[in-house]
Amino acid sequence: MPLDHTTVQALAALFAAGGTNRAAHRQLGISVDTAARYRARLGYGPAPQPTPATRDTRTLAEKWATFTRPTAGGHMEWTGRRRPTCGTMEFTHHGRQYAARRVAFEIRTGRAPEGVVTAECDYPECVAPQCVEDEPGRTRLRAALAAVRGTESPLTECTRGHDAATHRRYDRNGTPYCGACRALTDARKVTA
Ligand SMILES: [Zn+2]
Ligand SMILES: [Zn+2]
Structure with missing residues (x-):
């Protein structure tokens, strides 16, 4: 049964929109079939796909930068989320999880960090690229401090010969301190 004139007009308006x-x-x-038939008859092309x-x-x-806020003294605080279990500051980019400080390190150095990344400044939970260090960078920096x-x-070598x-x-x-001994102690704590 053909649609009445009013319905056809409403349909045309809907397709036009x-x-x-x-x-x-x-x-x-x-x-839906009737709508499809009228769509062709009225000369409207296929409906646009919903925008992905x-x-x-x-x-x-x-993306990282959208979760940071500069603070006095050139430091930065994280406004993004934290992993509930350990409090790691993190965010998602293209479906992958990233730790805020690891990305901060990469931003400054252009390479992936080795080992744990920490902020070496005094600002609590700082994520500023110029304040973070990976394992080798941190050891160098702290060795210089020890020298001073x-x-x-x-x-x-340590008492255990490391x-x-x-x-x-x-x-x-x-x-x-001896990193090898500390790692052994930490492992024992975890398994205890
Ligand atoms: Zn800092
Ligand atoms: Zn040792």
Whole structure:
């Protein structure tokens, strides 16, 4: 049965506005097939596909920056989310999870960090690229601090025989310790 004039007009208006056959079914109570037939008859092309969720065209660094806020003294705080379990500051880019400080490190150095990334400044939870260091960078920096403070150790190995050149690490205040021994202790704590 042909549609009445009023319905055809309403249908034409709906198609002209980009409405789908399904929308016609919902709004005008006609079947999807009928809507399709009238679409062809009225000379409207296929309904536009629903716009796919537009892919984020921002780079990783640009996305990262949207979650940071500069603070006094050249530091930066994270306004993004934190992983509930451990509090790691993180964000998602193109469906992948990234840790805020690892990306900050890459922004400054142009390479992936080795080991854990920490902020070496005094600003709590800083994510500024110029404040973060990976394992080798942190060890270099803290060794320099130890030299200045006179807390360096002349020993070439620890009491367990770990080579200092490879395993010596420093606390924030420049106090040396054996990284290999610390790792063993930490592992024992985890399994305990
Ligand atoms: Zn900082
Ligand atoms: Zn050791």
